Amino acid sequence: MLETAFFIVLAVLTVITAILVIVQRNPVVSAIYLIITLFCLAGIYLLLQAPFIAVIQVLVYAGAIMVLFLFVIMLLNLEKEKKLITRHRLPKVLGILLGIVLLAQLGVLFRSILLEGAQGQFPPEKVAALGNTEVIARLLFTDFLLPFEITSVLLLVAIIGAIVLAKRQI
Amino acid sequence: MVPLSSYLILSAILFSIGVVGFLLRRNLIVLFMSIELMLNAANLAFVAFSRFLHSMDGQIFVFFVMSVAAAEAAVGLAIIMAVFRTKETVNADEVNLMRW
Numbered sequence: 001m002l003e004t005a006f007f008i009v010l011a012v013l014t015v016i017t018a019i020l021v022i023v024q025r026n027p028v029v030s031a032i033y034l035i036i037t038l039f040c041l042a043g044i045y046l047l048l049q050a051p052f053i054a055v056i057q058v059l060v061y062a063g064a065i066m067v068l069f070l071f072v073i074m075l076l077n078l079e080k081e082k083k084l085i086t087r088h089r090l091p092k093v094l095g096i097l098l099g100i101v102l103l104a105q106l107g108v109l110f111r112s113i114l115l116e117g118a119q120g121q122f123p124p125e126k127v128a129a130l131g132n133t134e135v136i137a138r139l140l141f142t143d144f145l146l147p148f149e150i151t152s153v154l155l156l157v158a159i160i161g162a163i164v165l166a167k168r169q170i
Numbered sequence: 171m172v173p174l175s176s177y178l179i180l181s182a183i184l185f186s187i188g189v190v191g192f193l194l195r196r197n198l199i200v201l202f203m204s205i206e207l208m209l210n211a212a213n214l215a216f217v218a219f220s221r222f223l224h225s226m227d228g229q230i231f232v233f234f235v236m237s238v239a240a241a242e243a244a245v246g247l248a249i250i251m252a253v254f255r256t257k258e259t260v261n262a263d264e265v266n267l268m269r270w
Binding site (some may be wrong): 049 | 171172174175176177178179180184185186187188189190191193195196197199200202203204213218220222223224227229230232234235236238239240242243244246247248249251252254255256257260
């Protein structure tokens, strides 16, 4: 009962702030609303018994990525958009139409999903007994070791790429 | 307990909001935020499936998606900086050198 109430509150907040992100003229305000959205999603991850994901959602998304966004907005010293969206009428109508069609399709798809596949080896009680972070760490350093190492290469490439792109002269 | 379909519907709504924002807005930075919204919608679906299928793979995937999102944000914002330096604008309509 309490879980349902928490879910409804968080879901409504998430959707409202997500809509506010895309209708704000000022990108700084958009960024602030996006941070609230990300915090609400972290709460939903807690409801789904994924505390590790919830914490790195706050640390990486709401912390690192959004601070990066805000810094870039401040560096660019943007003024408010005079017109919120594109000049032409047709792309606007088509965009909203496409969004509604996509939502309808996803809704129909997700309503018909039945969980009939084989269940995994980690029921919630076992994860709670072992500790969520420990289970993830164990998997990350055994079964998913290669993707984990590739991630480090990806981050190195991103560091170098960001410096090369953002620097005036190398 | 909240059923799986509620989480998935929430994920679908978030993803659609991201798509609409990406299609309607012309500010490159807001376009980026819309992409982050879509990535988060996918993450939510991953975690929900992970919870209801009793498997940890979804949460590991979310970990990787987040690191890719961090890399993408760093490089993308650097590109926006470079665009702003040459064009003095972040309006996607005015960056049309390679438009057909």
